[in-house]
Amino acid sequence: MKTFFFIAAPVLVIGIGVLSIWFPNALWWYILVGPLVLIGLIDTIQAKQAIRRNYPIIGHFRYLLESVRPEIMQYFVETDTEGRPFNRIWRTMIYQRAKNQRDTTPFGTQMNVYDAGYEWLEHSMYPVASEQIWADPRVFVGGPDCKKPYLASMLNVSAMSFGSLSKNAIEALNWGAKKEGFAHNTGEGSISPHHLKHGGDLIWQIGTGYFGCRTQDGKFHPEKFREKATMEEVKMIEIKLSQGAKPGHGGILPASKNTPEIAAIRGVEPYTAVHSPPMHSAFHDAKGLMNFIKELRELSGGKPIGFKLCLGRREEFDEITQAMITTGIKPDFITVDGGEGGTGAAPVEFSNSLGTPMRDALHYVHNQLLGYDLKKDIRLIASGKIISGFHIARAIAMGADLCNSARAMMISIGCIQALKCNSNECPTGVATQNPKLYGGLDVKNKAERAANFHRNTMESFVHLMAAAGFRTPDECQPKHIHRRVSMLDTMTYEELYPSVKTGAFLGVEMKQ
Numbered sequence: 433m434k435t436f437f438f439i440a441a442p443v444l445v446i447g448i449g450v451l452s453i454w455f456p457n458a459l460w461w462y463i464l465v466g467p468l469v470l471i472g473l474i475d476t477i478q479a480k481q482a483i484r485r486n487y488p489i490i491g492h493f494r495y496l497l498e499s500v501r502p503e504i505m506q507y508f509v510e511t512d513t514e515g516r517p518f519n520r521i522w523r524t525m526i527y528q529r530a531k532n533q534r535d536t537t538p539f540g541t542q543m544n545v546y547d548a549g550y551e552w553l554e555h556s557m558y559p560v561a562s563e564q565i566w567a568d569p570r571v572f573v574g575g576p577d578c579k580k581p582y583l584a585s586m587l588n589v590s591a592m593s594f595g596s597l598s599k600n601a602i603e604a605l606n607w608g609a610k611k612e613g614f615a616h617n618t619g620e621g622s623i624s625p626h627h628l629k630h631g632g633d634l635i636w637q638i639g640t641g642y643f644g645c646r647t648q649d650g651k652f653h654p655e656k657f658r659e660k661a662t663m664e665e666v667k668m669i670e671i672k673l674s675q676g677a678k679p680g681h682g683g684i685l686p687a688s689k690n691t692p693e694i695a696a697i698r699g700v701e702p703y704t705a706v707h708s709p710p711m712h713s714a715f716h717d718a719k720g721l722m723n724f725i726k727e728l729r730e731l732s733g734g735k736p737i738g739f740k741l742c743l744g745r746r747e748e749f750d751e752i753t754q755a756m757i758t759t760g761i762k763p764d765f766i767t768v769d770g771g772e773g774g775t776g777a778a779p780v781e782f783s784n785s786l787g788t789p790m791r792d793a794l795h796y797v798h799n800q801l802l803g804y805d806l807k808k809d810i811r812l813i814a815s816g817k818i819i820s821g822f823h824i825a826r827a828i829a830m831g832a833d834l835c836n837s838a839r840a841m842m843i844s845i846g847c848i849q850a851l852k853c854n855s856n857e858c859p860t861g862v863a864t865q866n867p868k869l870y871g872g873l874d875v876k877n878k879a880e881r882a883a884n885f886h887r888n889t890m891e892s893f894v895h896l897m898a899a900a901g902f903r904t905p906d907e908c909q910p911k912h913i914h915r916r917v918s919m920l921d922t923m924t925y926e927e928l929y930p931s932v933k934t935g936a937f938l939g940v941e942m943k944q
Contacts, residue, residue: 479874482846482860486872522819523843529888530844530881550916553825556901568613569894569905571833573668575764575809579734582633582667585614586905587824587890590815590836591637591672591740593621595685595694596853597842598870600878601862604845606632607875608882617836620672620683620708623660624697630879634665637740638728639672640682641708643698652714654731661732668765669728671721671739673712676773676816679742679787682708688856689865718748718755726761738765740815742773743793753800762809767836768794770816774839790816791830795929798831803937807831821892829908829925844885845878
């Protein structure tokens, strides 16, 4: 369609203009067609809206519906798992912050405060001026054995591979990360030139396929790992044990998205479906994981090494904490991914019915680390539908030190949740390898929007903390978050998710 407006449409308009000299009635066609062609040409040239760029003229209908969203929301409301308006409310907020628009809401809350599931943060009668606390809250990641700790933002881009996302989307996210100083997780698809082009900080994720550091038969290759891990852009390395949306299942890259470029980066055959193994071959138990962490730390020159998991059998995580004690090897961070996490490709049963939700998992992992007095050396990263400043505050109250966000970052660069991620037909160019579609995503414009979203969301988080009277994130505790469990009853997060005392599990007989 873009080719039509660039070539065929001008020829058509000129032809009608010439015909109108001999056939006056043709002038009416000129009057009707001319403005449409002009609009189509403007759509293909502009860079702010990928839908208009990819679908000239007809793309305007999407934005027309968006403009009247508040009025029609009552008829077409989408809800979250607790029955509350979710997608449209949060998408609107993300768009507004990404575009640096006013994100205030008229007529107060858009949720029923007496419905079960409603949550709120206690405010203080003696709030703190936000400029007196943190202009840019950050956290050091790196335990006693880490030689190169990383000063991380409290909000970063969660794992999304080049392959699942287009090269333009990867570049936009990384450039946005560079602009605002937050980290960009590569996902398990390895480090591509598009991750490096703009110099944003990277968290390199190592999955079960060992893409970017694998032997020909798919095993871990230490020297290939060392080559990439020592890059200046790589600030942290994350071992992916499992993903929230499909725990116990390897990553899936459809054949249509496995282009020669992506295949070369991953070390696989192009145009074949790539299914990562469900488990690692470099280790087979908790002690093996600790030894692998030690090996990666040495190969990387002492950079922070951690792992990501969706919590499953709790006794298996107990074995990991016990292995930390018996081996003396500890990760620098643990990313807790919730079962409610998103993905472009997962079996329905996996995404809907497998894996512990993020809050329950975060509570358990935090208590295990506290009970064995390990938390002081290990940072916790919360990942799972982190969208707003309140979501960050809630995660911090439950023991997280920082957060990762995927869907909010995708939406900030233009994703409309068209649910075409696995078909290679994403209309916005975010999750496709079709150059005709991702060509509509302007990297510079979307990078600015990713940066805007991060900055405005962190400002919102800081203002919430200030309103609650907190001067440091550590002051935000579970007792400060309330949740309505029925119309007449509320509970604090301390009551819902009670904490254990530091060292409470020490001295308890451990499993052999």
